[in-house]
Amino acid sequence: MPLVTAGVVVLDCAEPEKLAAFYKGLLQAEETDASANLVEIRAADGLRLAFRRDANATPPSWPRPENSLQVHLDFLVEDLDAAERRVVELGGRPIEAKDIPGRSEERGCSDPAGHSFTLRLARQRAPKQG
Template identity: 75%
Template sequence: MALVKAGIVVLDCAEPEKLAEFYKGLLDTEETDANANLVEITGAAGTRLAIRRDANATPPSWPRPESSLQAHLEFLVEDLDEAERRIVGLGGRALETRGAHGPLEERQYADPAGHSFTLRLRPSTAPKQE
């Protein structure tokens, strides 16, 4: 029997209520728990995320090395372009969305507080065509 039943990713930022709005919009969910210093949300697919108040939080600088990657999230999506439009509409920003030869299979973004995350195409379940 597993000792740990579930995990949750916790992001620190100065204004957790505002950052929770971004992730609630991205994950199509509502908050499941909140207090003065923490907002927890659970996405429809079971993704659990909490945003904790830290008045001294500084955004990660990824991809620059100083205070680089403090945490990294990956979300599987079926349409990168549609997901990108939603992220920008919610206040996120692109870090790296296209390579020299067209769309990548994954794209990097930052949420409104500066935490980086990746959108990755969900692997196709269709048989490979030769």
């Protein structure tokens, strides 16, 4: 058994219930734990995210060069347009970033609390030959 196993990605935010609802809708996830200051969800593929209450949380302001990206999530999607529409329906927004190579294969977005993430086109893998 490994000494350390993958845990949960935790995002600080002012309203964890609202942010959990956004990601539950985006990832078709279910809530697995909730308390006054933390909500955790699990997606069908096993990804675990938690949202911790921080009344003083300020979202990162990427892509402005004077601020760091901090952390962001990459989500693999089959249809970029459909995924981006779903983000907007749930209260997120696209982020316009200039000069990103491969722009046609990925799109930057932010959740309602301002955390950035990327929708990345999933590569179709050819079946192994021979």
